[in-house]
Amino acid sequence: MLIGPQNSTLHVNHVRSRIRQAAEAAGRNPAAITLVAVTKAQTAETIRVAATAGVTDFGENYLQEASAKMDQLADLALRWHFIGAIQSNKTRAIAERFDWVHSIDRLSTARRLSEQRPFHAPPLNLCLQVELVPEPTKSGVAPGEVPALAAAAAELPRVRLRGLMCVPPLQTDGMPARALFARLRILLEQLNASGHKLDTLSMGMSGDFESAIAEGATLVRIGTALFGSR
Numbered sequence: 001m002l003i004g005p006q007n008s009t010l011h012v013n014h015v016r017s018r019i020r021q022a023a024e025a026a027g028r029n030p031a032a033i034t035l036v037a038v039t040k041a042q043t044a045e046t047i048r049v050a051a052t053a054g055v056t057d058f059g060e061n062y063l064q065e066a067s068a069k070m071d072q073l074a075d076l077a078l079r080w081h082f083i084g085a086i087q088s089n090k091t092r093a094i095a096e097r098f099d100w101v102h103s104i105d106r107l108s109t110a111r112r113l114s115e116q117r118p119f120h121a122p123p124l125n126l127c128l129q130v131e132l133v134p135e136p137t138k139s140g141v142a143p144g145e146v147p148a149l150a151a152a153a154a155e156l157p158r159v160r161l162r163g164l165m166c167v168p169p170l171q172t173d174g175m176p177a178r179a180l181f182a183r184l185r186i187l188l189e190q191l192n193a194s195g196h197k198l199d200t201l202s203m204g205m206s207g208d209f210e211s212a213i214a215e216g217a218t219l220v221r222i223g224t225a226l227f228g229s230r
Contacts, residue, residue, distance in 0.1 A: 012053040022210040038223030044072040059083040102165040117158035127165040163200030177208040181215035
């Protein structure tokens with residue numbers, strides 16, 4: 001069920017309350033967790049209402065759809081997160097228009113974004129998408145390949161490696177999502193122990209973000225809980 005724009009403020013406040021409660025239960029500062037509203041298939045009007053309710057960060061999966069919304073919302077000070085699969089012919093526009101890219105799974109993509117990031121813009125924030133459980137239909141770098149990719153991406157000049165991202169599968173053979181989030185947190189800790197200074201865990205969606213917060217999520221990507229089912 002879609003949630004009408006008139007009700008979106010209530011849903012934003014409810015999700016923020018859940019984020020605060022989950023953070024406090026984990027002994028964390030709620031201010032350390034950023035709500036990224038996932039607005040794939042949502043209208044610019046819906047985004048504007050969510051922004052009026054205090055949301056500043058928005059995640060999009062498709063460049064063409066996102067670009068149209070960005071043009072309509074250019075009067076607002078929003079941060080845009082690209083969270084979908086990246087085609088090589090779309091990297092220039094992504095480098096030019098987005099503030100964050102969560103879905104890096106190969107060095108060639110990170111290198112193209114670095115080369116194509118405008119020099120007048122701040123470095124583009126990157127997260128490496130980690131495939132914690134093999135899934136043929138999803139992107140992601142295997143955990144064992146993360147250290148080498150992180151080391152190479154950290155050397156690129158116009159991007160800034162910030163952390164790791166994951167999308168747990170719907171079925172995990174009995175393994176709870178929290179166990180997968182813990183794996184991602186441990187991987188980040190291992191990278192930092194080797195000399196990185198990463199500060200971001202992009203993990204947790206509408207059905208599991210409390211578990212992600214318990215394991216250290218700093219960006220939670222919420223769509224359905226804010227806007228209803230598409």
